[in-house]
Amino acid sequence: MDPATWALIWRNLWPMLVATVTQTIPLTAISFVFGLVVALLVALARISKTGPLSALARGYISVIRGTPLLVQLFIVFYALPQFNIVIDPFPAAVIAFSLNVGGYAAEVIRAAILSIPKGQWEASQTIGMGYATTLQRVILPQAARVAVPPLSNTLISLVKDTSLASTILVTELLRVAQLAAAPTFDFFALYGVAAVYYWVICVILSFGQSRLETRLERYVAR
Amino acid sequence: MTAETDVTDLLTVRGVRKAFGDHEVLRDISFEVPKGTVTAVIGPSGSGKTTVLRTLNALDKADAGVIGIGDLTVDFAEPVDRATLARFRAQSGMVFQAHNLFPHMTVLQNIIEGPVIVQKRPKAEALSAARKLLEQVGLEEKADQYPYQLSGGQQQRVGIARALALEPQLMLFDEPTSALDPELVGDVLSVIKDLAAGGWTMVIVTHEIRFAQQVADQVLFIDGGVVLEAGPPEQVIGEPTQARTRQFLKRILDPI
Numbered sequence: 001m002d003p004a005t006w007a008l009i010w011r012n013l014w015p016m017l018v019a020t021v022t023q024t025i026p027l028t029a030i031s032f033v034f035g036l037v038v039a040l041l042v043a044l045a046r047i048s049k050t051g052p053l054s055a056l057a058r059g060y061i062s063v064i065r066g067t068p069l070l071v072q073l074f075i076v077f078y079a080l081p082q083f084n085i086v087i088d089p090f091p092a093a094v095i096a097f098s099l100n101v102g103g104y105a106a107e108v109i110r111a112a113i114l115s116i117p118k119g120q121w122e123a124s125q126t127i128g129m130g131y132a133t134t135l136q137r138v139i140l141p142q143a144a145r146v147a148v149p150p151l152s153n154t155l156i157s158l159v160k161d162t163s164l165a166s167t168i169l170v171t172e173l174l175r176v177a178q179l180a181a182a183p184t185f186d187f188f189a190l191y192g193v194a195a196v197y198y199w200v201i202c203v204i205l206s207f208g209q210s211r212l213e214t215r216l217e218r219y220v221a222r
Numbered sequence: 223m224t225a226e227t228d229v230t231d232l233l234t235v236r237g238v239r240k241a242f243g244d245h246e247v248l249r250d251i252s253f254e255v256p257k258g259t260v261t262a263v264i265g266p267s268g269s270g271k272t273t274v275l276r277t278l279n280a281l282d283k284a285d286a287g288v289i290g291i292g293d294l295t296v297d298f299a300e301p302v303d304r305a306t307l308a309r310f311r312a313q314s315g316m317v318f319q320a321h322n323l324f325p326h327m328t329v330l331q332n333i334i335e336g337p338v339i340v341q342k343r344p345k346a347e348a349l350s351a352a353r354k355l356l357e358q359v360g361l362e363e364k365a366d367q368y369p370y371q372l373s374g375g376q377q378q379r380v381g382i383a384r385a386l387a388l389e390p391q392l393m394l395f396d397e398p399t400s401a402l403d404p405e406l407v408g409d410v411l412s413v414i415k416d417l418a419a420g421g422w423t424m425v426i427v428t429h430e431i432r433f434a435q436q437v438a439d440q441v442l443f444i445d446g447g448v449v450l451e452a453g454p455p456e457q458v459i460g461e462p463t464q465a466r467t468r469q470f471l472k473r474i475l476d477p478i
Contacts (some may be wrong), residue, residue, distance in 0.1 A: 122281055123322035127336035127388060128312050137339060141326050219326045219368040 005189050012180045012190060016173055020197050023090070023172035027162045031094050032155055035101025042106035044135075047113060057106070064103025070164055072096045077168040093165040101158060108150045112143035145216040152209040156202050163198070173197055231290075232257040232423045233392055238277055238287030238298070240270075247273045249447035251287070255392075255425060255440070260418045262434035262455070263427045265444035266470055271427050274444060275394050278425065279316050280307055292391045314392040315385030319401050321377045323369040329356070329380050330365045336388045348387070355383040359413050375406030379413055386417075393417065395426040411437075431474055435459050443467045 045057035064072070077092040087095065116139050124134035166175035173194050181190040233255035240248040247270045255261045265271045276282040277298075278289060284298035291313035296302055302310070323332050333352040337343045356362045359379040361372075369377055378398055385393060395414065399407040411433050418424065418437050428434055434441055434455060441458040443451040443466075451464050462468050 117322075119318060119320055119322035120324065123316075123318065123324070125281065126279055126311065126314075126316040127384065128308065128340035129336075130308075133339060137335065138324055142324075145326075220370060 001189065004184075005186055008180070008184065008186055009189050009193055012177070013193065015180070016176050016190075016193060016197060019171060019176040020173045020201070023165075023170060024159070024162050024197075025201070027090065027093055027097070027165060027170065027172060028155070028159050031097035031162075032101060032158055034094065034098035035105055035154075035158075036109075036151075038098055038102025039105035039109050042102055043109040043113060046106060046110050061103050061106055064100055069096070069100050069161055070167065072100055073164055073168055089165070089169040092168060093162070093170050097158060097162065097165075100161075101154060105151060105154050108147050108154065109143065112147035113139060115146050116142050145213075145220070148209065148212055148216060152205065152212075156205055159201050159205065160198055163194075230256050232292060233278070233425070234288070234290040234295070235274075235278070236288040238274070238284045238289065240273055240277055240282060240284050247447055248277070248284070251277075251444075251447070251449055253440075253442055253449055253452055255423060257423055258421045259439040260424045260426065260437050261440045261442060262438035263425060263442045263444060264429070264431065264434060264458075264470075265442075265450075269444045270447040271442075271444045272396055275316075275396050275425060275427050278392070278394055279314050280311055281316070312388070313390060314394050315388055315390035317378070317381050317385050317393070317395045317398050319397040321369075321374075321381040321401075323377055323380055323384070325369050328366050328368055329361065329372070332369070332380060333384050333387045336384065341388065352383070352387060355386055356380075358386075358416070359383050360409070373406060374402045375409045378402065378406075378410045382410075382413055382417075391423065393422050393424040395424065395428070397427050397429065400429055429474065431459060431471065443470070445470070 042057045042060055045053045046061070048054055073093065073096045076087065076096045077089065080087065120138055120142065121134060124138045129137065162172055163174040165172050166178060169175075171179075174191075177190040177194040181187045231254040235254070236252050238248055238251040239246070251270075251274055253261070263271045263274060273282055277284040277287075278291070280302075283302070286299040288295060288297045288299075289310075290296070291310070294306075294309055294313055296306060296310050324335065327335065330349065330352055333355060334345065334348040337348040337351065338345050353362060353365065356365055359382055361376055361379055361383070364372060364376060364380075369380065372380065378401075382398075398414065399410050402410065407430070411430065414424070414426065414433075415437055426434070426438070438455050440452065441455045442449050443458055443462070443464070445466050451458050451462060451467050457463075458467065459471060462471060
C-alpha cells in the first residue's frame with residue numbers, strides 16, 4: 001500500500017473509534033437490552049395457556065424471523081413517515097434492532113424456560129411463591145445458564161448487524177468508513193479497518209461469554 | 223363449616239374427586255388426620271395415592287370435595303380465589319420424591335427462601351432458624367454447599383428442612399425414600415421418625431411398609447381411587463380385611 005493510503009488509515013483510526021464507541025456500541029447495547037425485555041415478554045406469552053396471547057406471540061416471532069432485518073429497518077425509518085411517524089436515525093435503528101432481537105431471542109428464552117424441570121415450579125409453589133416470584137427467583141436464574149450461549153450468538157450477530165444502520169443514516173462505524181473512503185475510493189483500507197474493529201468487539205464479547213458461562217456453571221456437578 | 227368436624231382433627235378430607243382428562247384418578251376420598259398423628263398412605267402404583275397427597279397442597283386441585291386443614295376449610299367444587307388458595311397452600315409443607323431443591327442456591331439459601339421471600343421474615347432470624355433445622359436433620363456442616371454436592375439422602379433431608387422452615391401445620395411426604403439408594407433410606411426415615419416424636423402432624427405416601435407400621439398411627443390403603451381400608455397399622459397391615467390389601471401387602475413384603 002502506498003504512503004497516502006497509510007496516511008488515510010491513520011487519519012481515520014480515531015474517528016472510526018469514536019463512531020464505534022458513541023454509535024455502534026451504544027446501539028448494540030441498548031437494542032440488546034430492549035430486545036431481551038421484548039423477548040422475555042414474547043416467550044412468556046408464547047408459553048402461556050391463554051390461546052390468543054400465545055398465537056399473537058407465535059405470529060410476532062414468525063414475522064420477525066420471516067422478513068429481512070434490512071426491510072424491518074427501512075419500514076421503521078423510511079415507511080413510517082408516510083403515516084406521519086418520523087423517527088430519527090438512531091432511535092429508529094434501536095426500535096428495529098430491539099424488535100428483531102425480541103423475535104429471535106424469544107425462542108431461545110422459551111426453550112430455556114421449558115428446559116427447567118416441572119418440579120422446580122412445584123417446589124416454588126409449595127413454599128408459597130407466585131408466578132412472578134418463581135420466575136424471578138427460581139426459573140430465570142436457572143434458565144440463564146441454558147440461554148447464555150445462544151443469546152451470546154444473538155448479541156454477536158447484533159454487533160455486526162448494526163452496520164445495516166448505515167443505510168438509514170446512522171453515522172456508526174461502517175458509515176464513517178464509507179464516508180472516509182468515498183473521495184479516494186480507498187475502500188479496501190477503510191473497510192479493512194472497520195472489519196478489524198468489529199472483530200475486536202466480538203472477541204471481547206466471546207471472552208465475556210466464557211467468563212459468564214463459568215460463573216453460571218458453579219452450581220452444576222462436573 | 224367446621225362445626226361438624228372433630229376439633230382434634232387437623233386435616234379433614236371429604237369426598238375428594240380428581241380426574242385428568244377422562245381418567246378418574248380419585249373417585250371419592252374421605253379421611254381425617256388427628257392433630258399430632260402420622261398417617262401413612264399405601265397402595266399399588268397408579269392407585270392415586272400420590273394424587274391424594276397433591277390435592278392436599280393443591281398442587282393438583284381437586285375437582286370436587288372439601289379439604290380442611292387447621293382453621294381453613296376449602297370447598298373445591300366452588301371456584302377458589304387466589305388468596306384463599308395461597309393460604310390453603312401455606313397450611314402444609316411438601317417433601318417431594320425427587321427433593322426438587324433449587325440447584326442454584328446453597329443449602330442455607332434453599333431453606334431461607336420461603337421464610338425470607340414469601341413470609342418476609344428478617345433474614346438474620348430466618349438464618350438462625352435454618353441452622354437449627356439443619357442441625358435437626360443432621361446436616362449443619364453442609365449449610366454452604368450446593369445441592370449437587372450432597373448425597374441423595376442428604377438432599378432429601380434438606381428438602382425436609384426447607385418444608386419445615388415455613389412452620390406449616392401439616393407435613394406432606396410424597397414417597398420420600400423411593401428415589402434413594404437403599405443404604406441412604408435409613409437416615410431420611412429416622413428424621414421423619416424424630417418429627418413424629420416431636421408431635422408433627424404428617425401424611426406420608428410410602429412403600430416402606432415396615433416403616434409405616436412403626437411410625438404411623440393410621441394407615442390408609444388406597445386402590446382404584448378410593449380408600450379401601452383405613453385404620454391403625456396393626457389392623458390394616460397386620461390383619462387386613464380386604465382381599466386387595468392382603469394381595470398388595472403380600473407382593474410388597476414377600477416379592478419373590
